[in-house]
Amino acid sequence: MQFLARWDSQRLSTTTRGIPVVDGLPAEEIGRQGWQPAQGDLALPALTFDETAFAANRDLFLRWCKSASVAVAPHAKTPMSPKLARSLREAGAWGTTVANIQQAAVLLSHGERRLLLANEIGGLAAGRRLGALLRAYPDVELHAFADSPAAVAALAEAACVANHSGLSVLIELGAGRAGARDRAAVEATIAAVLAADRLLLGGVATYEGAVATPDADATMRAIAALMKRTGEAFALVRAAAPHQKLIISAGGSAYFDVVAHALAPIAAADGNATVVLRSGALFFADHGIYARAFAELDRRGGLFIDGTHHSAADSFRAALTLWAEVLSRPEAGLAIAGFGMRDASFDQGLPMPLRVFRDGVELDGLAARLSVTRLNDQHAFLSVPSDGPLAVGDIIAFGISHPCTCLDRWRIIFGLDADGVVTRALPTQFG
Structure with a gap:
């Protein structure tokens, strides 16, 4: 048998987890096989995503964004799937967010042309790498973060290498992670952008999750303080660029x-x-960290879309499922599953058994x-009741916590329809 691993060859590889042993199956044939992980048709473990749940989450959130007068550039680092990034943009997303130059290169190579590079890139060497990428894609609209004159210098180097005028810089405010910490740092960063020949002030940015704590009230106070600083920084950028169309991210x-409640009025x-x-x-949701986050959102009042209330916990649906087989029942009360x-x-909680087949x-x-x-590396330890009938060969569907750090373990995820049948194999492109 011969197997080809490269996705541009359109054939699947035995080295790709989840693919059954078949002879040279073309990628486009995956959705025609009628495979069901609950039946053991996939090589386990395997990661699947519920196509219907993903689409419902997408549509719900995009409707909420429109109602809240905000846009969204979904962060591609979660699945690193160009197909899913394109599907979100085609459904109405403003653009796509990436975390670094490598992710930008992947998305640009697949046709995305409006990117938020939501991070500082590093020093001048990184600037030269970004410049080479921009030179290869001169039609890209890129907005990059900077929180210091040194970060601005790296972006100026990129613009120079690319011979690119008007590279947009978002002044990043921060606490707990990257981002300018005070007005002096903001003013110095703005001045550096104004002094650079090929850069322009594109707006401001921040990340509120970095100030979150286990105390919900303290978290709300910290986010409110960060939003206040972001608004003040926006005013400084606006004064320096009175006619420029700006972004608040x-x-x-x-x-x-x-953040929408705090920032949308400023933009308006x-x-x-x-x-x-x-x-x-959130487009994937989960059974852990985001399930808890949506419950907290409901305690803050839930979602309002065109005046209609929606429960976030009830409306967002977990789309990812990890499938594994019971390998051993070595002693009473213990089962070993194959993942x-x-x-x-x-990192945000262990997988949760959902269904057994x-x-x-x-x-x-x-x-x-x-x-x-x-x-441990390739085994899961399950607590089993003494009278539990779990047996070797049983297949368990698990919910996960934190999609970002689950998806990056997989080169392929499988779409499932409402009947649990594989619809397609979707490649991921993590570096």
Whole structure:
């Protein structure tokens, strides 16, 4: 048998997890096989995403953005899938966010042309690398973060190498992570942009998630303070660029409602500015960190779309499922499943058993009696009740916590329809 690993060859590789052993199956044939992970048709472990849930999350959030008078450039770092990035843009997203030059290169090579580079890039060597990329894609609209004159110098180097005039710089405010810490740093960064020949002031940016704490009230106070500083920095940028169309960017997937409430009025009062959120993980949601975040959002009042209330916890649906097989029942109360830290996120909580299947038939009620207690590289340890009928060969569907650090473990994720049948194989392109 011969297998080709490169996706541009349009054939799948035995080295790609989840693909059954088949002879040279073309990629476009995946959705025609009728495979069902619950039946054991995929090589396990495998990661799938619910096409219907993803589309519902997308449509809900884009409707909310329109109602809240904000735009969104979904963060591509979550799935690093050019196809999903394009699908979000085609559905109405303003553009796409990337975290570094490598991610920008992937998205540009697949046709995306409006990017937020939501990070400082580093020093002059990084500026030369970005410049080479911009030279290859002269039609890109790129907005990059800077929080110091040194960061501005790197972007100026990029613009010089690319012979690119008008590279947009967003002055980043911050606390807990990158970002200018005070007015003096903001003013110095603005002055550096104004002094550079090929740069222009594009607006301001921040990331509110970096100030979050376990205390919900303290988190709200910290975000409010950061939003106040962001508004003050925006006023300084506006004074320095009175006629420029500006961006105010913030918003991850946990506090997007809070930042929109704070920043949308600033943009509206200005009349020539757009609030651009960067939420990415919420399109996938999860059974852990974002399930908790949406419950907190509901405690803040929930979502209002054109005057209609929606529960975030009830409306956003977890789209990712990790499938694994029971490998061993070595002792009473213990089962070993065939996945581990190489396959699943664990930084924000361990995977949660959702459903158990035997020979394609669900064993009702069993999953609720199981729990993952720990992981090592390729094994999951499950606590099993003494009378639990879990057996070697049973297939378990797990919910995950934190899509960003789960998806980056997979070269391919499989779309599933409402009946649990594979619709397509979707490549990811993490560096």
